[in-house]
Amino acid sequence: MTAANAATAQDTFRVFGTTATLLVTEADALPAARRLADAEFAAVDLACSRFRADSELAALNAANGATVRISELFAELLGEALRAARLTDGAVDPTCGRALAELGYDRDFALVQARSAAAPAATPAASPAGPAPAVPEPADPAPASPAPGWRSVRLETGPLRASLAGGAQLDLGATAKARAADRCADAIARQLGCGVLVSLGGDIAVAGPAPAGGWRIRVTDDHAAGPDAAGQTVAITSGGLATSSTTVRAWARDGRRMHHIVDPATGEPARSCWRTVSVAAGTCTDANAASTAAIVRGAAAVAWLQRLSLPARLVRHDGSVEITAGWPHGPGHAPASPAPALGK
Amino acid sequence: MRADDAGAAMNARDDGLRRVSRLTWRIGAAGVVCSALIAAAFGHGAASSQVAARTGTTQHGQGTILIPAQPPAAAAGAGQVNSGAS
Numbered sequence: 001m002t003a004a005n006a007a008t009a010q011d012t013f014r015v016f017g018t019t020a021t022l023l024v025t026e027a028d029a030l031p032a033a034r035r036l037a038d039a040e041f042a043a044v045d046l047a048c049s050r051f052r053a054d055s056e057l058a059a060l061n062a063a064n065g066a067t068v069r070i071s072e073l074f075a076e077l078l079g080e081a082l083r084a085a086r087l088t089d090g091a092v093d094p095t096c097g098r099a100l101a102e103l104g105y106d107r108d109f110a111l112v113q114a115r116s117a118a119a120p121a122a123t124p125a126a127s128p129a130g131p132a133p134a135v136p137e138p139a140d141p142a143p144a145s146p147a148p149g150w151r152s153v154r155l156e157t158g159p160l161r162a163s164l165a166g167g168a169q170l171d172l173g174a175t176a177k178a179r180a181a182d183r184c185a186d187a188i189a190r191q192l193g194c195g196v197l198v199s200l201g202g203d204i205a206v207a208g209p210a211p212a213g214g215w216r217i218r219v220t221d222d223h224a225a226g227p228d229a230a231g232q233t234v235a236i237t238s239g240g241l242a243t244s245s246t247t248v249r250a251w252a253r254d255g256r257r258m259h260h261i262v263d264p265a266t267g268e269p270a271r272s273c274w275r276t277v278s279v280a281a282g283t284c285t286d287a288n289a290a291s292t293a294a295i296v297r298g299a300a301a302v303a304w305l306q307r308l309s310l311p312a313r314l315v316r317h318d319g320s321v322e323i324t325a326g327w328p329h330g331p332g333h334a335p336a337s338p339a340p341a342l343g344k
Numbered sequence: 345m346r347a348d349d350a351g352a353a354m355n356a357r358d359d360g361l362r363r364v365s366r367l368t369w370r371i372g373a374a375g376v377v378c379s380a381l382i383a384a385a386f387g388h389g390a391a392s393s394q395v396a397a398r399t400g401t402t403q404h405g406q407g408t409i410l411i412p413a414q415p416p417a418a419a420a421g422a423g424q425v426n427s428g429a430s
Binding site for chain 2: 008010018019021023087088197199200201202203204213214215216217218219220221222228229231233234235236237238239240241242243244245246247276278280281282283286289290308309310311325326327328329330
């Protein structure tokens with residue numbers, strides 16, 4: 001635990017296979033905030049980890065279509081995933097679990113990387129600080145199956161129950177992590193009465209009173225890069241900010257480069273014209289849904305984000321940038337222009 | 345009033361009460377059936393709403409992605425934290 005500056009205190013730790021950062025406006029509140037965060041993240045992990053045999057998600061995935069009773073927390077996380085799917089027209093879909101497993105993301109990501117390191121070399125990942133390769137995505141994908149689709153998920157109430165049709169397998173990774181950040185920030189601000197920023201692997205939620213000038217966030221490709229990584233610094237005072245990218249959570253499989261953002265329409269890693277998309281929204285959950293959907297939507301994402309009035313920063317593989325809906329200008333930014341709704 | 349007249353009146357009253365009772369029961373049954381049909385027709389949306397209500401999920405914004413109260417502002421120097429992929 002360190003004092004981040006005169007106004008805030010900071011704690012950084014590992015959770016969900018990534019880095020969590022907790023910032024609070026009152027240093028005395030930091031230990032209690034950490035306890036609340038630990039409890040919140042443990043509950044979310046037990047509810048919806050894809051890699052824990054004792055999670056509710058694992059039980060539902062193993063139920064072969066049978067109806068399973070679920071907790072209120074899991075119902076909330078599943079409800080948020082279905083809401084994200086509906087609001088993104090299915091670009092973010094919780095039924096990509098089988099596709100991810102078939103692509104090789106079938107265990108904790110550290111183990112996926114270890115297995116990948118022993119495999120033949122694949123197309124290199126884009127460097128967070130430098131130009132990306134000219135052909136950043138797999139050029140010759142093996143046949144894959146589309147995701148069954150979020151409408152194959154049934155969520156019932158009284159009692160809370162869920163079932164999966166059509167062989168669907170859930171992965172709530174994108175939305176659950178962001179929702180955990182929102183829940184954690186809300187709980188800390190409400191119970192401790194201080195301002196708080198919660199970052200889970202770069203998905204950021206803030207709540208309570210912000211420090212003077214707002215929370216300063218460096219928007220970049222890799223959340224683990226240094227404070228001076230290529231990108232842009234912005235400040236927010238409420239809501240959430242999330243970044244999705246094809247450059248970081250990537251691995252090799254059969255000589256091909258894979259990444260974790262699956263296009264539900266194909267069951268393959270999304271072939272996007274964007275390497276990184278950052279979105280600010282009213283919540284971290286919504287920011288995450290929009291940034292992930294923007295990667296999947298490709299060129300059409302600019303007009304989509306403009307229509308929704310969502311401030312966003314979209315980075316192409318060559319490093320050029322477009323911004324939308326009030327995102328502040330930075331070095332090398334081009335004004336937003338409606339893009340043709342063609343290739344991704 | 346003769347005993348026969350009193351008995352007839354009581355029978356008529358009982359018959360009326362039975363009719364009212366049957367009518368009440370049928371209206372109740374019809375209500376239950378209609379409720380079931382409505383629940384079946386709108387079950388999916390209702391379920392989502394009920395889950396949201398029970399679990400404290402924010403109700404506003406169910407139909408759209410929430411925009412921020414303010415867009416991000418430009419800031420100088422390094423950030424307190426990075427937003428990037430993990």
